[in-house]
Amino acid sequence: MQDLESLGMKKGLLYETIITTHNGNGVPNAAPIGVICKNKNEIVLNLFEGTHTLENIKTNSQFVVNILKDPLVFVGCTTGDLSSDHFKKHCDAFYIKNTDAFFTASVTRTKEIEKEDNISKSKMTIIKASVNEVIIKKESVEPLNRAIFAIIESLVYLTRIKMVDENTAKEYLERIHEMSRTVNRVGSLDHKKAMQNILKYIENN
Amino acid sequence: MQDLESLGMKKGLLYETIITTHNGNGVPNAAPIGVICKNKNEIVLNLFEGTHTLENIKTNSQFVVNILKDPLVFVGCTTGDLSSDHFKKHCDAFYIKNTDAFFTASVTRTKEIEKEDNISKSKMTIIKASVNEVIIKKESVEPLNRAIFAIIESLVYLTRIKMVDENTAKEYLERIHEMSRTVNRVGSLDHKKAMQNILKYIENN
Known part of the structure; x- marks a missing residue:
C-alpha cells in the first residue's frame, strides 16, 4: 500500500503543500499549508484561527493534501484567484486537477494553542491526522521542502x-x-x- | 539516448549544480555553479575569472555537471571542506560519489565579458558546452531550480x-x-x- 514514503516524504520534515477542503455546502477551498511528516502514515499541521481551511477541517474532519510545484496554483491560492476549474472531485473530497500527487487524511487529534512570534500573537490549532488513500498522478513526484x-x-x-x-x-x-x-x-x-x-x-x- | 530532458531539465531554466573538474595534475575540484539549459544537448555557464573551475575547464575543455541536493556537498564545496573521498572517477573525469545523476560536457565556445552589478565589476567567461554522456544513478532525479x-x-x-x-x-x-x-x-x-x-x-x- 502506498504511504508518505511513496511520495518521498521523510519523517520530521515540513513540506509546502496545497490543502483542499470544502465547507458544509460543498464549496471547495485551497490554501498553501506546511505539512509535517510524523511517520509514513501520520502528519501534523498548525492552522491559524479564522481560516477557511481550519473551519472546513473542523466541519468535515477530513481534508486532502496536494503535492505539486505549480507556481500559479501556489500564488492563486494565496491571492484568492484560483478559479473553480482547478478543483476535481475524488469521492466526497476535492483535489487540485494538475497536482503531481495527493492524499486524503482524517483528523485524529486537535489542540488549540497561542503562538507568539516577533510579529504577533495568534490562536492556532494543531491538527494531527492519519493518512488514508495516496494517489500518485505523475511519474516523478518530489514534495517541496524549503x-x-x-x-x-x-x-x-x-x-x-x-x-x-x-x-x-x-x-x-x-x-x-x-x-x-x-x-x-x-x-x-x-x-x-x-x-x-x-x-x-x-x-x- | 539520454539527454538533459531525461534529467528533467527544461530549456531556458537555470539549475543549481555542482561542477567537477580537475587540473593538469589530475587533482579534482568541485564548485556550486548555475547551469542554464539551452536545449536538450547544450548548456551555458557564466564563470568568474580566477576560479579553479574556470582554470580547469580552460585546461581540459571538459567538465562534469552533477545533479544532486545533498546540502553537505553544496556547503563543503563552498567552504573548501569537501574531502577527496567525495570524488569518484569516470574515464578521465571525476563526479561526486553520491550524486543523483551527472553528465559530461565539452566546451564548444567561450567568450570573455565584464559584468557589473550593485556590488562589483568582475571579469567573467561565458562557456557554451555540448552534453556528452548522461548517467542517472538514482531512481527519481529532479534538478534544483530556485x-x-x-x-x-x-x-x-x-x-x-x-x-x-x-x-x-x-x-x-x-x-x-x-x-x-x-x-x-x-x-x-x-x-x-x-x-x-x-x-x-x-x-x-
Whole structure:
C-alpha cells in the first residue's frame, strides 16, 4: 500500500503543500499549508484561527493534501484567484486537477494553542491526522521542502559577504540567520548540519 | 539516448549544480555553479575569472555537471571542506560519489565579458558546452531550480506584509523584488507569470 514514503516524504520534515477542503455546502477551498511528516502514515499541521481551511477541517474532519510545484496554483491560492476549474472531485473530497500527487487524511487529534512570534500573537490549532488513500498522478513526484533552498540562499550571501560594506554584510548575516531558522524548522539532520557548517565557517573567517 | 530532458531539465531554466573538474595534475575540484539549459544537448555557464573551475575547464575543455541536493556537498564545496573521498572517477573525469545523476560536457565556445552589478565589476567567461554522456544513478532525479522557492518566500512575505509596521513592510517588499529578480533569472514562463501576479496583487491591495 502506498504511504508518505511513496511520495518521498521523510519523517520530521515540513513540506509546502496545497490543502483542499470544502465547507458544509460543498464549496471547495485551497490554501498553501506546511505539512509535517510524523511517520509514513501520520502528519501534523498548525492552522491559524479564522481560516477557511481550519473551519472546513473542523466541519468535515477530513481534508486532502496536494503535492505539486505549480507556481500559479501556489500564488492563486494565496491571492484568492484560483478559479473553480482547478478543483476535481475524488469521492466526497476535492483535489487540485494538475497536482503531481495527493492524499486524503482524517483528523485524529486537535489542540488549540497561542503562538507568539516577533510579529504577533495568534490562536492556532494543531491538527494531527492519519493518512488514508495516496494517489500518485505523475511519474516523478518530489514534495517541496524549503531547506535546500535556504542553504543555497545562505551560500549566495556567504560568497558575497566579503565583497560588501559593513552594513550590507550585517544584513547578509541577518538573512543567513533567518535562513538558519527556516532550516531548523523544516529540514533534515543533514540540512541542519550543513547550516551549522556555514555558521561555523563565518565564525572562523 | 539520454539527454538533459531525461534529467528533467527544461530549456531556458537555470539549475543549481555542482561542477567537477580537475587540473593538469589530475587533482579534482568541485564548485556550486548555475547551469542554464539551452536545449536538450547544450548548456551555458557564466564563470568568474580566477576560479579553479574556470582554470580547469580552460585546461581540459571538459567538465562534469552533477545533479544532486545533498546540502553537505553544496556547503563543503563552498567552504573548501569537501574531502577527496567525495570524488569518484569516470574515464578521465571525476563526479561526486553520491550524486543523483551527472553528465559530461565539452566546451564548444567561450567568450570573455565584464559584468557589473550593485556590488562589483568582475571579469567573467561565458562557456557554451555540448552534453556528452548522461548517467542517472538514482531512481527519481529532479534538478534544483530556485524559482518555486523564491515564489514561496515571496508568498510568506506577502501574507505578513499587512501585519507589520511600515519599515518592516518596506523591507519585505524589497525582499519580494529581490526574489522577483531571482525568478526572472532562473525560472520558467509560469514562474515569471506567478511572480507578476504577486506584484500585481501587492499593487492592488
